[in-house]
């Protein structure tokens with residue numbers, strides 16, 4: 162599915178069907194958390210496996226706060242690293258960040274590559290909620306630093322919706338691109354995922370539904 166189409170699905174679900182963006186994000190985040198839990202449980206350490214969630218400035222970051230909440234409910238030790246001060250978040254991402262903060266989920270705001278280097282450790286699963294379908298071009302500044310550091314860590318890596326740095330439509334990786342062991346993508350596989358260039362960055366791909374009606378999916382030829 163092309164980037165513009167998948168974004169249209171979200172928009173139509175909200176504007177024409179009257180679904181709440183928060184509900185879509187909840188479905189997305191909960192489904193992703195279940196996939197991450199399954200991956201961790203299959204690996205050495207199981208549910209004791211600590212998870213680091215990297216959160217960016219948009220709704221991909223918003224998914225991260227939902228994922229953190231559900232992973233904690235599933236018994237995982239979770240910490241969130243936001244690359245933006247929470248007061249800069251807007252809309253559904255801001256709501257979910259605020260819930261995570263009020264719930265006392267461990268949360269740090271990184272303002273430098275040194276912070277990221279210190280706080281992303283080798284023994285944890287790293288979840289990329291940095292940039293999603295709203296990204297354009299190579300990850301800039303701290304986002305690029307976070308991707309490079311995450312790629313050096315020994316733990317498992319999970320990309321949410323798409324690996325940060327990978328072009329959604331062409332599948333061309335930018336410098337840097339998050340190298341995932343598992344990509345949990347929403348609604349449908351993205352067009353770029355079918356390209357040979359994309360394969361080394363995606364790992365296993367799992368599609369998670371976000372609860373939009375089948376009639377809407379049919380309009381976009383999603384099975």
Ligand SMILES: NC(=O)C1=CN([C@@H]2O[C@H](COP(=O)(O)OP(=O)(O)OC[C@H]3O[C@@H](n4cnc5c(N)ncnc54)[C@H](OP(=O)(O)O)[C@@H]3O)[C@@H](O)[C@H]2O)[C@@H](O)CC1
Pocket residue numbers: 171172182185186187189190217218219220221222223224291292293294295296297298299300301302304321322323347371
């Ligand atoms: N209701 C819904 O719609 C649902 C959406 N869902 C989720 O939302 C995701 C899409 O969210 P989104 O549209 O907020 O975009 P997203 O990629 O998170 O961030 C955009 C931000 O990044 C910035 N930025 C851009 N490029 C950059 C770069 N190269 N380097 C650095 N920064 C860059 C850009 O800044 P700007 O370029 O505008 O200055 C802007 O601030 C989607 O993938 C899915 O995960 C699910 O929850 C299901 C329901």
Ligand SMILES: [K+]
Pocket residue numbers: 221289290291292293320321322323324325
């Ligand atoms: K991502």
